[in-house]
Amino acid sequence: MHIGLSWTRRMLAIGFVGAALLGLPGCEEEPAPVVPLPRPASEVPGYAKYLQGLKICVDPGHGGCGARPGYKRGPTGVREAEVNLRVALFLRDMLEAAGAGVVMTRTEDVHLHPDDSEDLRRRAEVANTSGADLLLSIHHNASSRPEANFVTVWYHGEVDHSPASLDVARYVSTALIDELNLPEHIGCPVLSDFQMYSGRGFAILRHTRIPAVLTEASFFTNPEEEQRLTDPEYNRREAQALFVGLARYAYGGVPRAKLIEPADGTVSRSGERRVVFELDDGLRARKSWGWERNLILGGSIHVRAGDRDIGHVYEPKDQRLLAILPPTLPSGPTTLKVQFENVFKHSNTHPTFSVHIP
Ligand SMILES: [Zn+2]
Known part of the structure; x- marks a missing residue:
């Protein structure tokens, strides 16, 4: 029985070889195993090429506030402004490498004006006058609840105010959620700034006349998150998420x-x-x-x-x-x-x- 089967196999094998030599279609031939395509060697998705021609104003929130005690700091004193800047500079480099134009509101630990409201107005003016297609303002969140840690992305005004801003907000929020993998997820991570300041919203979004979103990727008031945010590799991950979100947006076209x-x-x-x-x-x-x-x-x-x-x-x-x-x-x-x-x-x-x- 064993020998018989073996012969059958040998004859089949001879048949396959013969068919292959004669150039006949080998319909009995077992299909070659399908090998999955390797994962991309680069973290830059191929469709990021559609960022070319897009100009993005990147705003690292705050800055120049190191002398203000307790201002926008985590439990051990990590400053939101420096985290925002590290993420923004990583993002700038990624966008420029992909061929996008980038305008930064700041590249150092400075403010644009000592008065907070004037500072925000000037940042918006950079976005409005630079020929940028959209503004991305990078922030991190604070809460009196130390365990709070979730992604939010903010748009200005009522939901119909700027539909294009919502397009950007959807891509950026889902990319941040996937990449940072934070423990909490609120019911709707895309939020109106009227939720925070009724009828006024955030000054930078209020003064900006192009599509604009403000990201609060995670909470610097969460003790573990505050420590993660001091790690440049973690900041780079956040920038990568913002980059992928913007690349997905660009892929779908900007009408x-x-x-x-x-x-x-x-x-x-x-x-x-x-x-x-x-x-x-x-x-x-x-x-x-x-x-x-x-x-x-x-x-x-x-x-x-x-x-x-x-x-x-x-x-x-x-x-x-x-x-x-x-x-x-x-x-x-x-x-x-x-x-x-x-x-x-x-x-x-x-x-x-x-x-x-x-
Ligand atoms: Zn902030």
Whole structure:
């Protein structure tokens, strides 16, 4: 029995070799074991290349406050400002290596102004005037409950204030949660700054006119976390999470609207008061497979004049959005807001336009 089986195997083997020599398809051949692809040697995901062309303002919170006793310090005196700066400098290097533009509000242990509110206003101004696409303000949290330790990422105002800020907040918060693996998870880690300061929010987010988020990655008031935060390797891990979050955001494209008509911003005096925008889904410039299809969700398009929605027609063929301003709109300057989402549900980043009605 044993010999018989062995012969069968030998004949089968001869058959395979013969088939291979004759170039016949070896349908009886056992498939080669599938070897999993090796994990990437680099921590930089391949899609981080889509950060190229994006300009990010990185704000390490606080600074220049070493002489203020007890100010933003952990139980053994570790200062939040120095942790924020270490993480921010790691992130700057990662972003620049990936080809992104980076603007820092500070690179040393300094403040931009001795008065706190003026300091925050100036940081926002750096973001507003530098041509940055978005602001990321890096902080760490404090609590009277020593064991508190969880990720939060903050946006400004009511939930509809800046949909693009929420896009960034979602990616960054989940990347931080995965990478830091902290023991606590609150029900919703993406939070409005009105939760902290009703009607005002955080000054830096309030003064910033581009998409902006503020990260509170972990709690320096937690004794174990305070010690971890003194370790540059742990700071680098946090920066890596922020980097991956931003790279995932960039991969999904950064949509934009552009005012085409009226070119000079003054609406025509005669006939219907037409306004035309060109919508860029943030992906088509890549000329990737399927790029010429419509990648903007029709139901996501809204045009607002002041506080009311106005009718519009979108023509995907040439990415043109036509809106007719209602005759009831008074003469003078009017703010129009255009919002839409691409296939990644990423909202356009600069939604506000000023036109003049004669
Ligand atoms: Zn802070």
